[in-house]
Amino acid sequence: MKRLMTIIISITMFSLIGCGGAAESPGVTENEILIGNVQDLSGPMKELGKILPAGSNLYFDYINDNGGVHGRKIRMLVEDAQYNPQKTVVAVKKLIEKEQVFCLYNVIGTSPVEAVRPLLAESEIPLIAPATQSGTMSDMSRPAAEYIFPTDTGYDIQASILIDYAKEIDENAVIGVIYQDDDYGENVLKGVEESEAEMGITVQKESFQRGATDFAGQVMNMMKGGCTHVIIAGIVKEPIIIMKTAEAMGYAPQFMGISPTMDHRVSLAAGTAGEGFISANFAPLWNSDDNVPKLYRELCEKADVPEAMMGMYHYYGFSTAIVLVEGLRRAGKKPTRKKLIRGMETFNNWDGAGIQPLTYNRNDHGGAEAVTLIQIKDGIQLPITDWIK
Amino acid sequence: MNQLVINNVTMRFSGVVALSEVSLNVNQGEIFSLIGPNGSGKSTLFNCINGFNRPQEGSISYNDTDLVKSAPHNIIEAGISRTFQNIQNVPFMTVLDNVLLGAHNRIDTQFTLKRWFLPGNREKEEAMALKVMDFLGIVNYESKFMSGQPYGIQKLVEVARALISQPRLILMDEPAAGMNEQETFEIARIIREIREKLSITVLVVEHDMNLVMSISDRIGVLESGEIITIGKPEDVKNHPEVLKAYLGEGFDA
């Protein structure tokens, strides 16, 4: 008992001494900036949990090798939250309170990010580039919106753009949407409903549960409904299975996908069934000749990144890292969380990250509103439009 | 009247006739024993009285309460409680709590609510159980867990649980099964005391003939679901059909 007391007292003493030396702005020291990332390392999206931070670290390493940001190197902590909102809250709490990170970055998932909003407001900590494209991220009326800087075009806007495009290429298009029945699908549906109201059309809607692998019923209903254009609000596996199912049924509408479906693995795995698949995209293709993709491929080669990892998701991690670094640059030599927010809010149609141009200001954290469309032709993804809104 | 009246009870389990037209009366204050070979329907008759089984035909009533139509948990309200042949208890509860389980219908909700806020009431509950346990001589075991107690004690806890509800009729299903001679003797004493000191009618199923003969006022003999005879111990002892049933064909009295 006595020993226990001694231990407790000494720990208390040490921690009190430690308190005195704490930095003014958490997570920033002479030569390091600590940032926090929450990914899904062991849950339903664990593939992304490896790929996204790997892409980010590729760029952070490049920056650190070249002297860092204002002389400080960037170190990223990745926590696992299994794509679960409750676990994300715990992880973010840990990053903020225990690890004392400077800012949050790339936290994955819509409802996980929604769940941490109260924490952002409480700690006044910015979240740069949440790894979700839900339109709710840029909704300034939601709590803690002033701390969130989304880099992507919302799913709702994407859905509207796809419907517009379908109507443009075919006036008599009958449009259907197959959506995941979660927050992601919910947001897509919002865009679809807005378009319905605006254009006076009805869109056939079919839902599937997250993680489903059988889509025969949904495809059959689309076929019965006579849909000529089917929008898929899935991730990677779903569009592949849906298109293969449709091919087997002898049903060949124009398939279109929301941006999570733009991965090149879709074209690889879907084969002939995927031919002609159009997907919305937030960036120039990683294998295109723009500046950032070039740098990306160069760095990949230098770092010996395995072939299987390269792709649009890896590139996504890479490009959002560029946004973060730019924000940290603009935060000045003595960064604080407030300065980072002010710095981010000076972005004006900035297109240095190899994604669509970003604009933030105090009243609007919309970020981007445009996508390019890419289509699979002869098994290769090719851009078919410029940025469209 | 004060008696258990079983009238023409027939019980079939998907074609197998377990009881056929069984009729018997148990008078208030007597010790009535049911004997018969294994599978003759003694336990089924108990289950019918107790409400676990519903006979297809016939009626069972106690003090004008129709037992056939009552749910098992209401039988105890009519003043009938029972023990089981294979011991039924809660292993991870103390002996005292196991006994108190039987007092379920004596402890009303208001009392329980009061007890939650006034700790003193716990003692009133305990006193109830301790009185019965004292009567059976198992008071020393009160705070021990049920699991791991000797078989004889577990049997007595069964009896205590049946007694604490203050029944007027107690059904005992093979109280001496698996007991040694001394314990059987003890059981016989207890059964007599239940009748004499507590004036409770006892209906007992038992294989041990010495026990049955020594305690019973009347004995009923069941064989293959039918009553062969009902009578005083000495009459039953010499009844030819009973001898045949127990000792086999060709036995000559």
Added chain:
Amino acid sequence: MIKGRYDDENLKWIPLLIGLVLLIPFALKGMTFSYKYYIYILNTIGIYIILTVGLDLLSGYAGLISLGHAAFMAIGAYTSAILVDQAGLPFMFSLILSPLIAGCFGFIIGFPALRVSGMYLGLTTMGFGFIIRRLIIALREWTQGSAGLVVSPPNIFGFTIKGDWANYFLVWTLAVLVIIGARRIVKSKIGRAFMAIRDSEQAAEASGINLAKYKMFSFFISGSLAGLSGVLMAHTNHFISTDHFDSMLSIYFIIMVLVGGAGTVYGAVLGTLFIVLLDNLFVPELETLLHTMFSIESGEMESFIFGLVMFLFIIFQPTGLYGMWLKMRIYWKLFPFNPKQRFT
């Protein structure tokens, strides 16, 4: 004469429990400046304890397994969020009403429990969890579907409770009350009836226990407590969605009860403490250790360690942490006259 003969010695722990609950946050504040994180973890533990104690009454005491308890939590959480934020009821009122509504759902799920038991009941309750998820998505007018719902902080008589520090006292006041209440229940005729239903339905019925009534009651009370924990979860986290209450969470709760020791209130408390701390403090440390020692990519570590703990507990310590403690206590009481087999 009888006084003190059978006094509930476990009740002696309650002053200690209250003392600890009051002391720990201050101790943490003194010890570490990331105390807010630990207090947050403790709040989560408190909320889960309310649920697991309720689950223990149902599954541990009455022997009716439930693999859908997160659904009751969801009902409590969503009901309270809707009642407070959309219907404008005061929080205190919702704190009582929402658990009762969750309890009524428990009452409904109690009906199948009269017919099925064991694994089939587990599957039924699991299905109930899926139905509730669907229901929440379908009622999007109030619940905003799967997009989730923002919830206001609790407001008690004009005081808004905000922040981990204030939440801690709200959560743990209720948690301690639930622990005391649950002990009162299990040490009364209700608890005896629950245990009799679990171990011998025949003895229970012959003792005058209405099986249907008590099974339904155990579901009601367990559902209510889960609802209460849902209310606290909603109002202290300020955001709820269907993903918060997935079926894995229900299984977590059962694991907590089993590891702690089914059929003991303190077991549920210990199990919850153990699992949440294992999950949030020890596994991450272990992961970092393994990472630095063997440079293993340890994404799957958590589920692996969980499986291992469950496995070891069921094989070697079926009575759970609480059973372990009881054995330990006997061991030290008898020391040094302890026969070896006592401690196995």
